[in-house]
Amino acid sequence: MAIKELSLAAKTTIDGFMSGINKSTIKGSGLEFIQYRSYQPGDDLRSLDWKMFARSDRYYIRESEVETNISIRILVDASASMNHSDGDFKKIDYARYLAASLAYLGNLQGDAIGLYVFKDGGIFSMSPKQDYQHLARMFYQLEQIKPEGDFTKPxxxxxxxxxxxxxxxxxxxxxxxxxxxxIFDLLDTLNTLKHEVVVFHLMAKNELELNFKGYHSFEDLETGETLQVDQSAARKAYVMALNEHLEKMRISLLDRNIYYRMLSTDQPLDQALRDFLNQRNKSKI
Structure with a gap:
């Protein structure tokens, strides 16, 4: 039942407004004409436009736009800090639905989807494939994630x-x-693969605003260390320091040519994805 619910949630999030949005395009011998360009030695002679040659006595290559399917690997942080909750909703819950929605979208577009879970002591991996059975297995693995321990070692x-x-x-x-x-060491490793990298940074509303009602003692979910905090006295300085930290991370990732987007776990997932995909499309123009 949990898998069906995750599948339904992903389908509901994606269906209706994202169809076709993540297709990549290349210039080649497709169906939709883009432009002519002069023939260069080594070009495929089958792409020559003989009608243009008859009119101009010059050789031109006819370029078109074709859609290409891509391979998407979804990486999920399953260290203990992802158990952070705001009410009854944990970061890992938001991560589950986000990953499931992106996987459903990719599968819908005909893309190969893979899953990599960074858990304490290693990485669980599912190599990218494009079929519904693979997607169902991915939903199952997303449901099985139980965050614990430190982040995966290099x-x-x-x-x-x-x-x-x-x-x-x-x-x-x-x-x-x-x-x-x-984590930044991991991102530097990913950059060496020469792939496009996107980071969704999950934050809960209560940690963005330092608003943990009734709490004065806080425990680090990964180290177990505790800290006493007067929230009302510390809030202004905390929010200012947090915003500076987030901006520093954003710039650091952009300097690495990594797309960064911070998501608050109280933000509707469909709106978060729509904003991301619209912005990503604009960046490709």
């Missing part, structure tokens, strides 16, 4: 090099909680 990153030689889209869903820059 020794396990070899799983990430098992992709194809073609450029891929890597989507990383994480709260960017790190102790020793380990």
């Amino acid at each position: 020794i396990h990153y070899k799983e990430l090099y098992a992709g194809s030689q073609k450029r891929e889209l890597l989507i990383f869903v994480t709260d960017l909680y790190q102790k020793n820059n380990e």
